[in-house]
Amino acid sequence: MAVTEPTADLLQRAQALRQAAARLALLADGDRAAAVEAMAAGLERQRDRILAANQADMDAAAADGLGQALLARLRLDAGKLEGAIAAVRQVAALPDPVGQRLLHVELAEALRLERVSVPLGVLGVIFEARPDAVIQIASLAIRSGNGAMLKGGREATRSCRAIIDALRDGLAGTAVADDCLVLLTGREESLAMLRLDGLVDLIIPRGSNSFVRFIQDNTRIPVLGHADGICHLYVDARVNVAEAVEIAIDSKTDYPAACNAIETLLLHRDSARAFLAAALPVFADKGVELRGDAAACALGVARAASEDDWGAEYADRILAVKLVADMDEALAHIRRYGSRHTDVICSSDTAAGERFLASVDSAGVYHNCSSRFADGFRYGFGAEVGISTQTLPPRGPVGLEGLVTYRYRLRGDGQTVEAVTSGRIGFIHRQLPLA
């Protein structure tokens, strides 16, 4: 991949998009919700065109010899499209993230400060294959008052074009201008979007880990997402073994390719024998290959782990297993090898659970439940933009609230700082009601 400088044409399109987004940001909640509903209707009207375009992309991709995994992600059949349209309607029904008053203070007599949530502006969305991601992100963007510039993989060009045409067709007649959704196609624009500092406010990459890392390394625009999902499950000394085995199996096998699946099992040496005795047959039954350190192998793990295993995101039915002397060793291992995504402790000792929850510096830290709960829908956010492993917010599963920022508004009747300095007016900093 290469990042080129934006062409004059791209700059002009980005500026036009920014202006359209500025108008969108001023619309009322109802107008934005209705526009997202209309986008769903637009997709329904053009269902056949979209499916045909995707079939054409699939045929071309098969002829080009694309791998099965990529083909599976590229595929948009009637069922997937139906599900995507239903999700758009759910996004329309979500509570408005914009216009929330987060702070309200009277600084001095008749000088009132408020902090209000506002749209970010323009989202830059870059994805490999998966044309359904266009539908999801476009609806989240419009719902939250943001314009979106979307760039899909070359293999999905026909699908993306048909989807965007349908979404823009849906917007016709609503308060939202169809200029708020821009699709970049063609090689010439490449990844020049990454250079649109000041015109694009947030980059949302959707694709493989290496793809996301490449994006993070090649832009100054904030990136929402994560490269790695190296999640751990620590089985403490005092533990309900049957429950811990169930949680371990779910965390690994419910969907091994997911970022919130565990990659490493850390076993306290006092419970490791009992845990492995119960777990080994179940892992074998589920087709999970274990790779253990020497102590784990001595307890029946068949294959030896190498140093590389501790940092691997297998995204497959493989699990590294290591014995630890105590929780401190588990914490140190997670600090060293983890990706600050989601880490779990199984323990029947409440104090140990609380210590783990307080000590692990990941976006999600769980006690006695599966790592697979790390998900915006499961958290109750209604829709998910992605999961962020950055330290700064938004962090963890990010819903609509990750697509807004805030602004301070100050209303006065002529106040100057000189009047404060000279003592003619004084600060009072009185909290006012938010609602």
Add this chain to the structure above:
Amino acid sequence: MAVTEPTADLLQRAQALRQAAARLALLADGDRAAAVEAMAAGLERQRDRILAANQADMDAAAADGLGQALLARLRLDAGKLEGAIAAVRQVAALPDPVGQRLLHVELAEALRLERVSVPLGVLGVIFEARPDAVIQIASLAIRSGNGAMLKGGREATRSCRAIIDALRDGLAGTAVADDCLVLLTGREESLAMLRLDGLVDLIIPRGSNSFVRFIQDNTRIPVLGHADGICHLYVDARVNVAEAVEIAIDSKTDYPAACNAIETLLLHRDSARAFLAAALPVFADKGVELRGDAAACALGVARAASEDDWGAEYADRILAVKLVADMDEALAHIRRYGSRHTDVICSSDTAAGERFLASVDSAGVYHNCSSRFADGFRYGFGAEVGISTQTLPPRGPVGLEGLVTYRYRLRGDGQTVEAVTSGRIGFIHRQLPLA
């Protein structure tokens, strides 16, 4: 300036700091507040040493021929130190930003999610001259449960060393390890801190605009701050001229070198004549040089502005003046040349004021008051880390809350996602009380 790769020694120090910070993050509010109080006491005990060290830095800087502006910033006299110590005590007394529960939901029976504010981890502070910045940031860091790695300019080496020694001396006997404050000195470490991704969570630069921009351009770690402060004052068609003149004068002259001083005056053509008639003598009296477009010059502005003036941060008693046909033209000008810091409208038309507040995409947007109110103390935050012009939060003047992030904690009793999928348990997403 050059950014070198971290040496093995720096990496080791950064890892040790990270571990010390992890322990600090677990301390209770009272322990952190007491530690900050003790830091103030440490500064008091070593007052004479600090002042002597600063005098030695000043003498060396004068001998090296440093400019007056830099010398003024380097200087730490008894009064400045007294003020800095009082500010440390104020930071100790601020409400705890850590451990606030921001979300609390029962996802399924006995499966409870909470979002809790936690320290960022380690702050990387890089500053030119100003040794008092060390005191301020170190106290904010410890109060919010963060470690800090500090790197001062070479000219302030003795001052910084004496200050850090005093702060660490203050920490002795408190619950906070003195390892939580690390001072980098010497050329060999240069700006290698910018490469400590994963070990440093936030970079806070303090210095000139070009210094901040260099930092922003040379690190993947998030940077809190802003390069430019190009603030505008728009005087609307319907306006209380006397009030608008007062606000303009205050916004420009209260402290011209501040980032929240205005650099450009946008005048609606219907009120420009009356405004300038009243304002020109006052600006002249205050020693402010005006640079106008042709229409402003026709109304008495003596000097013509060039294209460069619209994008200039003068940080001086100079103000660009431009006439606009309507608010749209003012908004377009701000969108094009502003730095999204703070912009002001003076208008006696409430609807116009609200339209400006809704339309300008800056961290602060004000109606009928001075741009100089953009400041953490004036906003009532008690202390200020800096002002951010980024789109994403934290934005605007940032208090202690900019030094924390959040983490999701999920507590269950054996829940798996498979149990949800198979219908054995169901999501309820019941909101629980925050307190």
